[in-house]
Amino acid sequence: RYVVLTSKHHEGYTNWGSPVSWNWNSMDVGPHRDLVGELGQALRERNIRYGLYHSLLEWFNPLYLDDKKNGFKTQNFVFLKTMPELYDLVLRYKPDLIWSDGDWEAPDTYWNSTSFLAWLYNDSPVKDTVVVNDRWCNNCSCHHGGYYNCADKYKPGTLPQHKWEMCTSIDRRSWGYRSNMQLNELMDESSIISELVQTVSFGGNYLLNVGPTKEGVIVPVFQERLLSLGKWLGVNGEAIYASKPWRVQMENITNSVWYTSKGSTVYAIFITWPEEKVLKLSSPIPSSSTQVTMLGFSEMLKWEKAPDKGLLIPLPFLPPSVLPVQCCWTLKLEGVE
Ligand SMILES: *[C@@H]1O[C@H](CO)[C@@H](O)[C@H](O)[C@H]1NC(C)=O
Numbered sequence: 001r002y003v004v005l006t007s008k009h010h011e012g013y014t015n016w017g018s019p020v021s022w023n024w025n026s027m028d029v030g031p032h033r034d035l036v037g038e039l040g041q042a043l044r045e046r047n048i049r050y051g052l053y054h055s056l057l058e059w060f061n062p063l064y065l066d067d068k069k070n071g072f073k074t075q076n077f078v079f080l081k082t083m084p085e086l087y088d089l090v091l092r093y094k095p096d097l098i099w100s101d102g103d104w105e106a107p108d109t110y111w112n113s114t115s116f117l118a119w120l121y122n123d124s125p126v127k128d129t130v131v132v133n134d135r136w137c138n139n140c141s142c143h144h145g146g147y148y149n150c151a152d153k154y155k156p157g158t159l160p161q162h163k164w165e166m167c168t169s170i171d172r173r174s175w176g177y178r179s180n181m182q183l184n185e186l187m188d189e190s191s192i193i194s195e196l197v198q199t200v201s202f203g204g205n206y207l208l209n210v211g212p213t214k215e216g217v218i219v220p221v222f223q224e225r226l227l228s229l230g231k232w233l234g235v236n237g238e239a240i241y242a243s244k245p246w247r248v249q250m251e252n253i254t255n256s257v258w259y260t261s262k263g264s265t266v267y268a269i270f271i272t273w274p275e276e277k278v279l280k281l282s283s284p285i286p287s288s289s290t291q292v293t294m295l296g297f298s299e300m301l302k303w304e305k306a307p308d309k310g311l312l313i314p315l316p317f318l319p320p321s322v323l324p325v326q327c328c329w330t331l332k333l334e335g336v337e
């Protein structure tokens with residue numbers, strides 16, 4: 001439901017015509033196009049929210065390297081580059097999300113991040129809608145911010161108390177495109193979907209990265225993964241979008257069942273199809289009015305009380321059209337506690 005574009009990564013090249021990035025931006029060199037603007041317009045026409053990734057630091061910028069040499073006591077780079085560009089991005093493109101990065105070398109007093117965030121939330125044109133992450137200073141991540149990313153590919157072991165997002169990459173070895181990537185280095189569709197399910201069960205959002213080639217192409221192997229995920233969501237999205245964590249997040253290490261909820265409805269998403277074709281759910285407490293269905297399958301499923309606790313659900317034979325990918329099926333439970 002949202003897309004995040006890298007407006008500028010650590011090397012400093014801006015994907016829009018930044019007036020303070022002379023000859024190192026996408027209008028002056030490369031495509032000669034406003035990529036940040038064009039993608040934003042395309043997404044808005046489809047009602048998809050638009051986030052902008054932005055790196056505070058720049059690996060090779062002499063102004064930054066000077067400030068760093070001065071122990072971050074000078075702020076020339078921040079005042080001449082970082083801040084003007086952040087304000088420019090907000091005023092021009094009105095992003096729904098600012099995904100800040102490159103924060104870790106310096107304190108918030110160097111980055112001036114509190115001053116920027118105060119403006120963003122009090123006075124900017126997106127003050128009532130904007131969301132930010134947690135990478136705004138060397139000790140901010142996982143402590144301060146809008147929602148938390150914590151580390152890249154962060155996986156909490158228990159339900160976090162603060163809204164969070166897992167960011168990860170289809171190419172396990174890179175966030176950028178690598179022409180020498182190997183198939184076995186990529187996440188397959190099952191691992192992507194099961195990671196999404198686990199993230200959402202823990203109350204997180206899932207942000208999945210693909211690196212475009214230098215020509216701006218998303219290579220077919222990435223397209224295929226994204227389309228599979230979309231197909232799965234087409235059937236199972238009801239258990240994902242706008243869901244809330246349930247009282248229990250996960251049970252059964254062997255079969256791995258993950259829970260989400262919406263109002264009084266509980267969704268149990270199982271990662272592998274049990275060999276004995278009967279799924280046991282231990283955590284939900286059934287009642288006489290309990291009803292079980294499977295998303296994508298029109299008939300009601302039979303169930304019985306398990307001898308100890310929970311439900312036993314004989315699984316139906318599914319025609320191939322109900323199995324968009326070989327992973328992760330959703331049982332919708334009504335009338336359980
Ligand atoms: C940096 O922060 C200070 C104090 O919060 C503020 O007065 C100043 O305008 C800020 N400068 C920039 C370039 O954001």
Ligand SMILES: *[C@@H]1O[C@H](CO)[C@@H](O)[C@H](O)[C@H]1NC(C)=O
Pocket residue numbers: 139143
């Ligand atoms: C970072 O934040 C944590 C938690 O707020 C605090 O305990 C720690 O002292 C901080 N470290 C630095 C270097 O500021």
Ligand SMILES: *[C@@H]1O[C@H](CO)[C@@H](O)[C@H](O)[C@H]1NC(C)=O
Pocket residue numbers: 252254255274275276278279280282
């Ligand atoms: C896990 O699920 C499988 C299949 O439904 C079942 O046979 C097994 O007993 C379950 N294990 C536990 C600990 O509930």
